[in-house]
Amino acid sequence: MHYTSSGPFDGKVTRFFTSLVLPVDRKRTGECMRCGACCKFLVTCPFLDYENDDQKKPRCKAYLIRPLQCRKYPRTKEEQIHQPCGYHFED
Ligand code: SF4
Numbered sequence: 001m002h003y004t005s006s007g008p009f010d011g012k013v014t015r016f017f018t019s020l021v022l023p024v025d026r027k028r029t030g031e032c033m034r035c036g037a038c039c040k041f042l043v044t045c046p047f048l049d050y051e052n053d054d055q056k057k058p059r060c061k062a063y064l065i066r067p068l069q070c071r072k073y074p075r076t077k078e079e080q081i082h083q084p085c086g087y088h089f090e091d
Contacts, residue, residue, distance in 0.1 A: 033086035
């Protein structure tokens with residue numbers, strides 16, 4: 001797994017603020033494949049947990065109340081830094 005650099009903090013600060021006011025790009029398709037990469041980027045989220053302690057089965061302990069930056073990731077192709085990811089953007 002790898003990510004592409006997009007600026008200071010790899011865009012994490014930008015994604016936080018844009019998620020508050022901007023919608024998810026309509027060209028986004030696919031679905032989360034629960035790899036957990038965006039939950040561990042720079043800082044591991046304290047709500048990240050694993051089903052039956054299986055590291056291959058990450059889950060969010062706060063899924064129903066997760067913040068917008070998590071709900072909307074990846075909001076746009078430009079803000080998507082993790083690959084592979086279950087979400088894709090049509091050109
Ligand atoms: S990187 Fe993509 S597929 Fe992996 S957990 Fe985040 S949104 Fe889901």
